[in-house]
Amino acid sequence: MAAPATSPVAPAPKTNRIGLQVLDYRGGKTTLCAGCGHNAISERIIDAFYEMGVAPERVMKLSGIGCSSKSPAYFLNRSHSFNSVHGRMPSVATGAVLANRTMNALAVSGDGDTASIGFGQFAHLMRRNLPLIYVIENNGVYGLTKGQFSATADVGSKLKTGVVNDLPPIDMCIMAVELGATFVARSFSGDKKQLLAMLKAAIAHKGTVILDVISPCVTFNDHEGSTKSYKHMQAHEEAIAEVGFVPHFEDIAVDYDPGTTYDVTMHDGSHLRLRKLHENYNPSDRISAVNALMEANQRGEVLTGMFYIDTKKPDFTQLLNMVDEPLATLPESCVRPSRETLEQIMESLR
Amino acid sequence: MSENVAEGLPATQQAGAAPRKPVVNDFSIQAATVNGSGSQSANSVLLRTIFRMGIPVSGKNLFPSNIAGLPTWYTIRASRRGYVARKKELDILIAMNPETAKEDVLSLPPGAVAIHDQSVDLQQYRADVICYPVPFDKLTAAVCPEAKLRKLVRNMVYVGVAAQLFAMDMACLEKELRRQFAKKVKAAELNWAAVQAGYQYAKESLTKRDPFVLERMHATDGKIIxxxxxxxxxxxxxxxxxxxxxxxxxxxxxxxxxxxxxxxxxxxxxxxxxxxxxxxxxxxxxxxxxxxxxxxxxxxxxxxxxxxxxxxxxxxxxxxxxxxxxxxxxxxxxxxxxxxxxxxxxxxxxxxxxxxxxxxxxxxxxxxxxxxxxxxxxxxxxxxxxxxxxxxxxxxxxxxxxxxxxxEPFEYPDKPLDRGKVLTAEQLRAAGGFARYRDVDGDAIPYRTLPGTDHPMAAYFTRGSGHNDRAQYSERPDDYEGIMERLARKFETARTLVPQPVTVQNGRSKIGIIAYGTSDFAVLESRDQLLKEYGVDTDYLRLRAFPFSAAVHRFIESHERVYVVEQNRDAQMLSLLKLDLPAEQTTKLRSIRHFNGLPIDARSVTDAFVFQEEI
CATH class of the missing domain: 3.40.50.970 (Thiamin diphosphate (ThDP)-binding fold, Pyr/PP domains)
Structure with a gap:
């Protein structure tokens, strides 16, 4: 049917700096529960990659097993994705990044993957400073197996069934700082502004990013007595600093007060602006980061914000002194030594 | 090659008047040492000297799961016929480890040789073994003033003794020794002096009473180790x-x-x-x-x-x-x-x-x-x-x-790398998209794309969970069956692509042997033993891959009985073959197994074969 002559001209769809619409960053329809924190995180991931103008074809998504690890199906459909094995995403990601260092690697795993079955792989990933964004969708329970405690559940936290956790939680931000990650932050799935700024800064970073996002499980861990519920987070979230991010392709309009704000220049020329909300906050000092986290844990508060950043430490691909091109597609002439080389080796064995 | 080489022997050796016919280029030497004592270098020089003399040779290191101080044995086999499997019987023992010397000498067959330190009397245990006592400490001290190096140099003395007794070519030996210590000139000199001290001692003080000698051949020309x-x-x-x-x-x-x-x-x-x-x-x-x-x-x-x-x-x-x-x-x-x-x-x-x-x-x-x-x-x-x-x-x-x-030296590949079915952005543009797990070519092998392929349709979702041929999550029975059936068909394609077996078949033998990997060396030798000693001519198929190709089925089909030789307790390859064969053929399979941790030897295969065949 022809459009009426009087209808207004549809406005050109909004696009980002590489001419893509936000639609180009979407994924399949989520199959997670309505209200799941993970869905909000997926939305922020879409926004962050759209706003940063990263071509989705230049991203690879990696995940383990669990509700969180299913979520890469719900964003960035135009990116290759690998939903691997429980707790082993870090090793898969390591292989993938080494095979093609030119890609942006975005990893998503849960607290079960990260703090329990895959704790070893998590630790060694941190040590290597592999260039990768690792989003931990942290809800303190195993959702897919119907609500058992995970290793990030707080002491005294209660299951719906009344079972109380009496084992100490693993704080993955403290671990990450200790083990060598170069970008360590915590956010809350309900804090749109902070999470989006962190994700954009993460995209600008070159090295291992650990983003521990408290993401309430509405089905198994959002009740009275849980310390990972929306209500608990609203009452106990305490930001260590206000996170602002200015991408490299935008002008920095606002001045800042060096007495109250840290300005971090990222690898790609973007700026991270961190306005102190805490005494003794110093995001370039690992000891003060760990101190702040441990103190907040003692007070029963959930500290969020940017805890630690190091933009100077070489990432794993630099340490390995690899060629700039993807190893995956190096031509035969680069990867198969010559006939003369084989002859020479054979001669040395005679 | 002459069987009788007594004329060619040095005078000192002839003086010993060997009671047996000389055994030329067909014996095994075992050096019993302690790990961490530098015996690797000594044994490597022995092995390579025999190789350099053109004589087919193989070496086996039998070592403990330990860093230093436990018994280690190194066996070198010279074989003019080219057999490289472990030889069950030892001919020459170099007993450098006092801890195991008694046990080692007791395990020798009659007529074997034992070279040992003169401080231990091994003859008392075995009157039927030819013992050559050597004052290792005295000889070592004379060439190695530095006490802490003596432990390492001591082993080179036995190389010299063995070289003299078994007629090794000293020019070859010196060349191999200097190659071994290429980066350490001082060590080379010291070790060479130790070799000479052992050689000199043997020449002047030992009377050869055994039949074992080495003689130059040209069977290793151009070969590598x-x-x-x-x-x-x-x-x-x-x-x-x-x-x-x-x-x-x-x-x-x-x-x-x-x-x-x-x-x-x-x-x-x-x-x-x-x-x-x-x-x-x-x-x-x-x-x-x-x-x-x-x-x-x-x-x-x-x-x-x-x-x-x-x-x-x-x-x-x-x-x-x-x-x-x-x-x-x-x-x-x-x-x-x-x-x-x-x-x-x-x-x-x-x-x-x-x-x-x-x-x-x-x-x-x-x-x-x-x-x-x-x-x-x-x-x-x-x-x-x-x-x-x-x-x-x-x-x-x-x-x-x-x-x-x-x-033989390795050959340079004659084909370029096969990178498989990977779609490029251009191919995607032409095709308008792809289904990751669809069998397009009928060989059950689908097409894939790599992350970073610059096309909006390039991406797919890889998962270990149930999926359909478009790589979408699926728990549908027909999707799952479809994927699994195709994977089974892909395995059939693999049958045609993997290395084919190597077969020796004369068209007459009713009995076949199947082996694979390192069991091959023993089987090759055993088949000669069976023919020579028992007049049994066997056919042979060496498996080189799983899935098995049609040639394996044909081989079993064309024999009455087929022995599967392998180094495990449970006849694992035989079991795998059974799963792949028509039921009526599985009864043809017999098993010969060797699983004591030592490499399989020909005699064990022959004995087991003869026993089962009731020859």
Whole structure:
């Protein structure tokens, strides 16, 4: 049917700096529960990659097993994705990044993957400073197996069934700082502004990013007595600093007060602006980061914000002194030594 | 070659008036030492000197799972007929370890030789053994003033004694010794002096009473000596491997260690950058995870491990199979189960790898039977993994991997790398998209794309969960069946692509033998024994891969009885064959097994064969 002559001209769809619409960053329809924190995180991931103008074809998504690890199906459909094995995403990601260092690697795993079955792989990933964004969708329970405690559940936290956790939680931000990650932050799935700024800064970073996002499980861990519920987070979230991010392709309009704000220049020329909300906050000092986290844990508060950043430490691909091109597609002439080389080796064995 | 060489012997040896006919180029020497005492260098010089004299030779290191201070034995076999399997009977013992000397000499057959320190009297245990006592400490002290080096130099004295007694070519020996210590001139001089001291002592003070002598041949001209792990490493390098993720485990570590050495030499760009990445992972789970991550992203990726590592890799192996990701796994088999005997050999991972992981899984296995095949299959594995989009396992073992073997030099590949069915952005533009798991060509091998392919339709979602042919999550019965049926058909395609068996068939024999890997050496020798000693002519098929090709079925079909020779308790390959054969043929299979941790020898095969055939 022809459009009426009087209808207004549809406005050109909004696009980002590489001419893509936000639609180009979407994924399949989520199959997670309505209200799941993970869905909000997926939305922020879409926004962050759209706003940063990263071509989705230049991203690879990696995940383990669990509700969180299913979520890469719900964003960035135009990116290759690998939903691997429980707790082993870090090793898969390591292989993938080494095979093609030119890609942006975005990893998503849960607290079960990260703090329990895959704790070893998590630790060694941190040590290597592999260039990768690792989003931990942290809800303190195993959702897919119907609500058992995970290793990030707080002491005294209660299951719906009344079972109380009496084992100490693993704080993955403290671990990450200790083990060598170069970008360590915590956010809350309900804090749109902070999470989006962190994700954009993460995209600008070159090295291992650990983003521990408290993401309430509405089905198994959002009740009275849980310390990972929306209500608990609203009452106990305490930001260590206000996170602002200015991408490299935008002008920095606002001045800042060096007495109250840290300005971090990222690898790609973007700026991270961190306005102190805490005494003794110093995001370039690992000891003060760990101190702040441990103190907040003692007070029963959930500290969020940017805890630690190091933009100077070489990432794993630099340490390995690899060629700039993807190893995956190096031509035969680069990867198969010559006939003369084989002859020479054979001669040395005679 | 003359059987009677007495005339050619030095006067001192003739004076001994050997009671038996000379035994030329056909005996084995065992040096019993303590690990950590530098005996490796001495044994390597002995081995290479015999090789340099043109005589076919093989060496086997029997060592403990320990760093220093425990008994170690090194056996060298010279064989003018070219047999390289372990020889069951020892002819010459060099008893350098007082802890084991008695036990060692008691194990010798009558008429054997024992070279030993004069401080121990071995003759008292065995009147029927020819003993040559040598004052090792005195001879060593005379050439090595530095007391702390004497432990290391002492072993070189026995090299000199053996050289004189068994008529080794001293020019060859000196050349090999200087090659051994190429980077250490002082050490070379010291060791050469020790060799000469031993030689001189034997010449002046020992009277040869044994029949064993070496005589120059030309059977090793142009050949190389290499261990299987180095050969596999070379295969991987010439296959263009780019990502290596591994976890150290005996006896596989030297695959990757030697690969690193080679790649640092031959795979660095002019600007100093590496065309590879090697990661020592935190465990075998991470090692195999790295392989599939890299393989998924398009790299030629590998790991090397042994039995315990294979067990840990089981879950990922299923992912690689089901999600169809290339990857190469070298398994240098050792004795299991559990920790087992880490420094002893076994063909024990056949069944566990064939079906590694839960659910319906089947894996491609390549079975190298020589160092040459470690190289060739090391290369082929990468082509097959990418062509078939599946994990490919290369099953070597400790015997092949860690021992030195003679070989024809390796040949440069005559075909370019086969990178398999990978769609480019241009192909996607022409086709308008693709279905990751659809059988387009009828060979059950689908097309894949690599991350970074610049086309909006390039991406797909890789998962180990149920999926349809568009790589979408699915629990639909028909989707699952479709994928699994296609994977089974893909395995049929693999049958036609893997290395075919090697067959020796005369068209008359009713009895066939099947073997694989390092069992081949013993079977080749055993077949000669059976023919010579019992007049039994056998046909032979050496398996080189799983899935089995049609030729294997035909071989079994055309014989009345087929003996499957292997180095494990449970007849693992025989079991695998049974699963693949029509029921009426499975009754033809007989089993010969050897599983004490030592490499299989021909006599054991012959005896077991003769027993079962009731000859």
């Amino acid at each position: 290499i261990d299987g792990n180095a050969a596999a490493a070379l295969g991987a390098m010439f296959a263009g491997v780019t990502v290596v993720t591994w976890y150290p485990i005996t006896p596989s570590s030297s695959v990757v260690e030697q690969l690193i050495d080679y790649m640092r030499k031959y795979r660095i760009e002019p600007d100093g950058k590496a065309t590879f990445a090697v990661v020592q992972a935190e465990d075998e789970l991470a090692a195999i995870g790295g392989v599939f991550g890299a393989g998924w992203a398009g790299a030629r990726a590998m790991t090397a491990t042994s039995g315990p590592g294979i067990s840990l890799m089981a879950e990922f192996a299923g992912l690689g199979y089901f999600a169809e990701i290339p990857g190469v796994i070298f398994d240098i088999q050792r004795v299991g189960p559990s920790t087992g005997m880490p420094t002893r050999t076994m063909q024990g991972d056949i069944l566990s790898i064939a079906y590694l992981s839960h659910g319906d899984t089947k894996h491609v296995m390549l079975l190298p039977g020589s160092v040459r095949e470690c190289f060739d299959f090391g290369m082929a594995a990468f082509d097959l993994a990418e062509r078939l989009q599946t994990p490919v396992f290369v099953l070597s073992d400790l015997d092949l991997g860690m021992n030195n073997w003679m070989s």
